Amino acid sequence: MGDLTQLMDNEVFRAFASYAAIILSKMMLMSTATAFYRMTRKVFANPEDCATFGKGENAKKYLRTDDRVERVRRAHLNDLENIVPFLGIGLLYSLSGPDPSIAILHFRLFVGARIYHTIAYLMPLPQPNRALGFLVGYAVTLSMAYRLLKSRLYL
Amino acid sequence: MGDLTQLMDNEVFRAFASYAAIILSKMMLMSTATAFYRMTRKVFANPEDCATFGKGENAKKYLRTDDRVERVRRAHLNDLENIVPFLGIGLLYSLSGPDPSIAILHFRLFVGARIYHTIAYLMPLPQPNRALGFLVGYAVTLSMAYRLLKSRLYL
Amino acid sequence: MGDLTQLMDNEVFRAFASYAAIILSKMMLMSTATAFYRMTRKVFANPEDCATFGKGENAKKYLRTDDRVERVRRAHLNDLENIVPFLGIGLLYSLSGPDPSIAILHFRLFVGARIYHTIAYLMPLPQPNRALGFLVGYAVTLSMAYRLLKSRLYL
Numbered sequence: 001m002g003d004l005t006q007l008m009d010n011e012v013f014r015a016f017a018s019y020a021a022i023i024l025s026k027m028m029l030m031s032t033a034t035a036f037y038r039m040t041r042k043v044f045a046n047p048e049d050c051a052t053f054g055k056g057e058n059a060k061k062y063l064r065t066d067d068r069v070e071r072v073r074r075a076h077l078n079d080l081e082n083i084v085p086f087l088g089i090g091l092l093y094s095l096s097g098p099d100p101s102i103a104i105l106h107f108r109l110f111v112g113a114r115i116y117h118t119i120a121y122l123m124p125l126p127q128p129n130r131a132l133g134f135l136v137g138y139a140v141t142l143s144m145a146y147r148l149l150k151s152r153l154y155l
Numbered sequence: 156m157g158d159l160t161q162l163m164d165n166e167v168f169r170a171f172a173s174y175a176a177i178i179l180s181k182m183m184l185m186s187t188a189t190a191f192y193r194m195t196r197k198v199f200a201n202p203e204d205c206a207t208f209g210k211g212e213n214a215k216k217y218l219r220t221d222d223r224v225e226r227v228r229r230a231h232l233n234d235l236e237n238i239v240p241f242l243g244i245g246l247l248y249s250l251s252g253p254d255p256s257i258a259i260l261h262f263r264l265f266v267g268a269r270i271y272h273t274i275a276y277l278m279p280l281p282q283p284n285r286a287l288g289f290l291v292g293y294a295v296t297l298s299m300a301y302r303l304l305k306s307r308l309y310l
Numbered sequence: 311m312g313d314l315t316q317l318m319d320n321e322v323f324r325a326f327a328s329y330a331a332i333i334l335s336k337m338m339l340m341s342t343a344t345a346f347y348r349m350t351r352k353v354f355a356n357p358e359d360c361a362t363f364g365k366g367e368n369a370k371k372y373l374r375t376d377d378r379v380e381r382v383r384r385a386h387l388n389d390l391e392n393i394v395p396f397l398g399i400g401l402l403y404s405l406s407g408p409d410p411s412i413a414i415l416h417f418r419l420f421v422g423a424r425i426y427h428t429i430a431y432l433m434p435l436p437q438p439n440r441a442l443g444f445l446v447g448y449a450v451t452l453s454m455a456y457r458l459l460k461s462r463l464y465l
Contacts, residue, residue, distance in 0.1 A: 007250050008250060008251050008252065008307055011309070014307055014309040015309045015310065016247075017247040017250070017251070017303060017307055017309075018303075018304060018307065018308050018309050018310055019310070020243050020244070020247060021243075021244050021247060021300045021303050021304050022304070024239070024240040024243050024244055024300065025240070025244075025297065025300050027236075027239075027240060028236075028237075028240050028293065028296065028297065030236075031236060031237075031289075031293065045225075045229060046226070046229075046279065048279050048280075048281050048282050048285075049282055051281065051282065052282075070355075071356070074355060074356075076236060077232075077387075080235060080236065080239060080390060081337075081338075081340075081341060081386065081390065082338075082341075083239070084239060084334070084337075084390060084393070084394060084397070085334040085335070085337060085338050087239070087242075087243045087397075088330050088331075088334050088397045089330070089331050089334055089335075091246075091401075092326075092327040092330060092331060095317050095318060095327070096318050096327070097318065108310075124356065124358050125358075126358050126361065127358050127359060127361065127362075130358070134341075138338065138341065141338065142335065142338065145331045145334065145335050148327060148328075148331050149328060149331055149332070152318055152324055152327060152328065153328050154321070154324040154325045154327075154328050155325065155328055155329070155418075162405050163405060163406050163407065163462055166464070169462055169464040170464045170465065171402075172402040172405070172406070172458060172462055172464075173458075173459060173462065173463050173464050173465055174465070175398050175399070175402060176398075176399050176402060176455045176458050176459050177459070179394070179395040179398050179399055179455065180395070180399075180452065180455050182391075182394075182395060183391075183392075183395050183448065183451065183452065185391075186391060186392075186444075186448065200380075200384060201381070201384075201434065203434050203435075203436050203437050203440070204437055206436065206437065207437075231391060232387075235390060235391065235394060238394070239394060242394070242397075242398045246401075263465075
């Protein structure tokens with residue numbers, strides 16, 4: 001077990017673990033937000049989900065789409081599209097021996113930008129608030145990919 | 156190479172690797188299920204996919220949506236939304252030196268819950284079967300995030 | 311820090327890191343492609359995104375769907391569905407002490423197949439070009455899962 005806990009003794013890796021766990025937990029909240037809007041607005045995608053509101057044709061009227069629910073789902077999918085590259089590239093970048101202060105700055109910027117992106121998407125705030133959150137997270141991830149490939153490329 | 160195989164000598168990490176490979180393979184089966192329903196029901200999203208069933212306007216009638224196909228696609232997306240946090244948080248939690256029996260219990264519950272969720276979604280079983288599968292997997296992932304952050308938080 | 315950089319001294323792990331960073335960067339380009347088509351074709355999903363093109367009812371006409379945008383979004387989602395298993399299974403397989411030449415062949419085939427899949431999807435090329443790209447990537451990931459589970463199964 002000693003070897004493993006040594007990984008977590010590394011400052012960069014431990015910081016990556018903390019920021020990754022935080023941003024993934026935030027992403028999981030989007031499921032709760034979707035469920036909240038589906039139930040309060042009675043908007044469902046599956047017949048079995050609205051069986052308690054009526055039987056047969058009476059229940060079918062709840063099988064519909066709703067702007068609010070679709071907005072949360074788009075925010076959730078955008079999270080997936082951006083947090084998956086952060087996870088993969090960030091993990092490998094953390095293991096490539098980067099400068100700790102630069103690495104931790106990357107993690108903080110990414111997590112801050114994605115939280116801001118979610119707030120801007122769900123409020124919603126006028127553009128370019130959401131675009132800014134997206135672009136900062138995107139640039140941070142590409143910067144980590146560039147640093148990883150520059151120092152450790154092996155094809 | 157010695158250092159790497161030592162990682163796999165660790166009981167928790169090796170168990171995580173097995174459960175992660177199993178649940179990711181299960182998720183990949185959803186692509187096969189989608190392809191199966193698309194071909195047996197002749198329901199396609201791209202014009203080039205139904206070119207063999209006719210030319211021009213005749214082929215366009217297969218560009219449609221179908222309840223069965225959409226159900227599999229929703230189950231697949233729900234898998235992605237929940238298995239990605241399990242992968243990221245579970246990997247980092249495995250490396251944080253947890254108690255092996257507690258860690259392996261988390262992995263088993265997650266994998267069991269997600270397999271049950273898929274069965275409940277595709278049959279479909281009446282609610283709250285699918286909700287139960289979802290909630291157990293969700294709670295297990297949050298529990299791992301909490302344990303990781305409690306023992307190793309570094310911001 | 312020594313232990314971490316030793317991970318990157320391992321040939322297989324370093325190759326995995328490079329191929330993973332490349333294919334994740336490619337996946338991120340899909341966001342740029344979506345944004346490009348949304349802006350050049352004036353096709354938006356959120357009212358705040360088209361506020362600069364007019365006010366009130368005048369802006370609403372840009373809230374629509376477009377074949378080209380939907381095609382890029384399907385390619386992006388297919389990437390997510392396939393690159394997530396590659397990342398998880400590939401990382402764990404890399405750590406299981408595989409034969410370097412076999413492991414690197416897996417990574418190269420996967421990355422080549424997914425780039426081909428994207429080209430076939432966006433051009434689009436006639437089938438079975440896209441199906442071939444998908445199937446090669448799928449088979450490579452399952453092959454890594456099989457090798458990992460065969461050598462290291464621990465449930």
